[in-house]
Amino acid sequence: MWRNGANMSCIINIIPLLMGIIRENQRIARTQKYALTFDKMGVIMNRNDSTCGGSMATIRDVARLANVSVSTVSLAFSQPHRVSESTRLRVQEAVERLEYRPNGTARDLRVRKTNTIGVLLHNLSGPFYSELIRGVEEVADRLGLTTIAAGCSGYEGQGSVRLLHEARVDGAIVLDPSIKSGDLLRYAQESLPIVVLDRPLSRDFQSDYISAVAADHELGGFLAGNHLLDQGFRRFAVIAGPVESEDSRLRHLGFFRALRAADIDTVTIPVIHSDFTELGGMRAMGTLLEQGWTLDAVFVANDEMAIGALQVLEEHHVMVPHDIAVMGFDDIRLARYVTPSLSTIHQPMYELGQAAMKKLEGALNGTSTGGLEILPVTLVPRSSTLALLASEEDRAHGS
Amino acid sequence: MWRNGANMSCIINIIPLLMGIIRENQRIARTQKYALTFDKMGVIMNRNDSTCGGSMATIRDVARLANVSVSTVSLAFSQPHRVSESTRLRVQEAVERLEYRPNGTARDLRVRKTNTIGVLLHNLSGPFYSELIRGVEEVADRLGLTTIAAGCSGYEGQGSVRLLHEARVDGAIVLDPSIKSGDLLRYAQESLPIVVLDRPLSRDFQSDYISAVAADHELGGFLAGNHLLDQGFRRFAVIAGPVESEDSRLRHLGFFRALRAADIDTVTIPVIHSDFTELGGMRAMGTLLEQGWTLDAVFVANDEMAIGALQVLEEHHVMVPHDIAVMGFDDIRLARYVTPSLSTIHQPMYELGQAAMKKLEGALNGTSTGGLEILPVTLVPRSSTLALLASEEDRAHGS
């Protein structure tokens, strides 16, 4: 009969009564349980008081010891002025005796935010990223947010993505081409805004919760071009980054724009695409030399490759900048120290980090500024492109 | 009457009956509810299907849509073979339709571990740490753990310490002198073991849950000393790190041990303590020059300072290694590129990272190896200490 849906109505009618009974019953049971564990607490407490450590004390332990309710303890932390002096002191003492530390995980679950933002990098390598992270941290600290960085080295869908996938952070700053845009689109939400630093916002990569900050790569290329022209160079080659790299494309574009403005035919300029690594730069430069081009200067899409190129040139006894000038991009620390020191375009990494974090902040508190922010870059001329040096060498050579 | 504990027994007696009723009832109710929310789901789904996003779906939503219980959904994830084919498929589909993603925070709370380990660094700067983190990540990934790095830049008790204080990680690797040993002692627990890379385990800094990994700094100093002696240098100076730095002290110690073994009086050797920075190295070298010592070689406690020293020497037209040889320590990337290239002691950062993580693993799964592990270092001779070069320069100079 009970199984029969036909007379369900009568059952439903008695539910409130039953519920009441059960409820009351549970209350009694609970009370008993408390009494029980109270005794047990004695043991646990001793354990905690001794140096042995044992498992962590919880807010309930504190409440018990201070003889107040759990809510009061919580209140004592969050709004101390709302609890009486004496209570606050008792809580305080209990906290110390038990070495209580709040459980961040539980809090995060309850308040549904982590107060943590993640910086996802391709690898944490290098002087290059450290400035950026510093910029992020500086802003985040001011906002009371914790910054954690995760590298995405190697494998697919590794650890760092877990931060996004399982909502372990409140927001993220991404600088890692190996994280697919599709994934980012899937992860980005109102509750998890993302700022990308390594890719443009295209038509099919757009969301209210994704914004971008970037250096003005195109301007950088343009500055580089103008600088090389200023120094009197006329016959160029380009060592570009991977074809997929939008950054590299823009640098390339700006460079060509400068050349065209000076009526130089860019069509005949040799371009080699490599992979942004030192080794890649060496290989690219090697190819260029083998092919026997007559060159005044080479524009390399990043410093790493440029340094590789310098090494190859040195091996082939090609004088820089006398025979061929070399221009890099990024202004990594090394650029200043190689011989000859490398002319390059400075990316304001620290400011990029700051800007990214500020954008994230906007998205987090709803006053989103959205879209794309572009920061200017600056030219850093050094020895590797100095015409003056080239002619000095000339003289030395001629004498 | 119900509230009166006196006739509780009678209540208790009827409980099984009531339970049965309630249970059956709930079953019916559930069926209804399912039917009900099923309709609602349509709406919610639309919300989710549209681009608007909305709040995250929970495991309950999935259960509802797949028409199974929450536990079954959970089971379908953790032990797929325990649920029937058809159920698994329904769950799978619901997951996709709702774009369900498990809430890591909730899981962490329930299972009382985060599967995350933290790497706490002084700042994330540099080629120096990146190798280390790579080593850590490589091991951690294999263990299914996520690695997160946090810099401890600036302020007291900043963000990164929150990871430890609020038990947001299962373990930590610390390489940041600014984190006080006392704090580490307080945080280290069975449930949160710590491996330190930047300090020795002394008598008053010891715990079952703290272990250490370090490079053999003393050996490094010894190798450096022997190398300089081999090259024929006899009159030395030392630019050491901060007095607090145990690492610097050991390097210094090893260096002197080598000299003493060669019957060189170490008491008359000038020692300047600086701060491990490039600028500090410049100031220290400047002082040394001002004081007018006659020197063959300077042993500098890290590369950063050594590079500063090189710059000062160049400014003063002191030829390296001809007039004075310079030896660094660490083997940072820059060392290879400065002019002249810097002889140094290579610290196996990658291996240090690996070793630290392996030690942490041991502590995490109870098979703790504990204590201190010391990894060997290697000599990397380059131009800045080459006697051969010195004499070549001699010839060039003489001609």
Added chain:
DNA sequence: TCTGTAGATCGAATCGTTGCGACCCCAAAA
């Protein structure tokens, strides 16, 4: 027909917090 067993599923408790609403009590206002 009954029992035993294994596979599939479910309910309910639990993890440690937070915060809302309710409560109690005492003093000031009516």
Added chain:
DNA sequence: TTTTGGGGTCGCAACGATTCGATCTACAGA
């Protein structure tokens, strides 16, 4: 004396997952 009010507390219901033991079903063997 009765309201009002507010400061100080407390109880309870979440938050979203996991997991243990119980229940249900179906089917094989006795």
